[in-house]
Amino acid sequence: MLKVQKLTKRFGGLVAVHDASLEVRPGEILAVIGPNGAGKSTLLNLVSGLLRPDAGRILFEGREITRLSPEARAHLGIGRAFQIVQPFPEMTVRENLMVGALFGKPGTTLAEAERVVAAVLEQTSLADKADHPASGLTLVEDKRLELARALATRPKLLLLDEVMAGLRPKEAQEAMHLVRSVRKAGTSVLFIEHVMPVVKALADRVVVMDHGEVIAEGPYERVAQNPRVRAAYLGRSA
Numbered sequence: 001m002l003k004v005q006k007l008t009k010r011f012g013g014l015v016a017v018h019d020a021s022l023e024v025r026p027g028e029i030l031a032v033i034g035p036n037g038a039g040k041s042t043l044l045n046l047v048s049g050l051l052r053p054d055a056g057r058i059l060f061e062g063r064e065i066t067r068l069s070p071e072a073r074a075h076l077g078i079g080r081a082f083q084i085v086q087p088f089p090e091m092t093v094r095e096n097l098m099v100g101a102l103f104g105k106p107g108t109t110l111a112e113a114e115r116v117v118a119a120v121l122e123q124t125s126l127a128d129k130a131d132h133p134a135s136g137l138t139l140v141e142d143k144r145l146e147l148a149r150a151l152a153t154r155p156k157l158l159l160l161d162e163v164m165a166g167l168r169p170k171e172a173q174e175a176m177h178l179v180r181s182v183r184k185a186g187t188s189v190l191f192i193e194h195v196m197p198v199v200k201a202l203a204d205r206v207v208v209m210d211h212g213e214v215i216a217e218g219p220y221e222r223v224a225q226n227p228r229v230r231a232a233y234l235g236r237s238a
């Protein structure tokens with residue numbers, strides 16, 4: 001579904017992502033892990049189109065998207081939720097989602113968008129907050145709104161950047177349940193996560209980055225045993 005081939009991104013003299021390759025298969029939940037500064041967010045920004053690589057290619061459903069704008073990528077089916085939530089605060093939850101539904105896919109009618117938003121409100125347990133201003137939400141609800149906005153664009157591939165950060169264990173459980181339900185509905189997920197129990201419970205496969213490079217890839221259990229990974233990352237936190 002998504003193929004990242006030998007991507008490199010430099011910021012001045014710093015190589016944030018170096019020759020990184022990975023693949024997301026249809027219906028898969030793939031985690032990207034690695035120590036602080038490993039290049040995970042930069043990689044996600046390259047996939048969503050916020051950044052352009054210095055070298056390498058990105059293919060989505062067989063089509064090269066390396067130079068497409070973030071909007072064009074969203075229209076093709078790449079949705080994104082951020083760690084820092086930035087809704088339109090003066091608009092209601094429903095209105096925020098309508099923006100995602102209408103602009104995420106060109107040609108969406110108002111009636112279609114309303115249907116999508118109603119479904120996403122239910123899916124993300126925000127139905128009772130639908131007509132409240134986004135500015136009045138709790139942290140957990142904020143996170144749900146961020147995910148809901150991405151879902152309202154009806155992505156085929158959902159990119160999540162540390163969406164569990166700051167959540168209590170029970171809230172993280174709910175968020176994991178939600179991500180699983182998203183996958184069940186046919187969306188692939190590529191997520192960055194620092195909380196290892198979440199990675200273990202959620203990911204079909206894990207890609208490990210260190211110093212901009214992909215140093216390991218595979219099921220969590222196997223990757224967690226990899227000496228290079230333990231040295232780079234797991235060893236430090238274990």
Ligand SMILES: Nc1ncnc2c1ncn2[C@@H]1O[C@H](COP(=O)(O)OP(=O)(O)OP(=O)(O)O)[C@@H](O)[C@H]1O
Nearest residue numbers: 011014015016034035036037038039040041042043
């Ligand atoms: N816009 C930028 N300009 C300059 N340097 C950047 C920029 N964005 C990231 N970097 C640097 O690139 C490297 C990779 O950063 P990145 O945020 O991708 O890592 P990360 O793995 O997501 O880290 P974290 O887990 O702390 O979020 C870091 O050294 C970072 O300081």
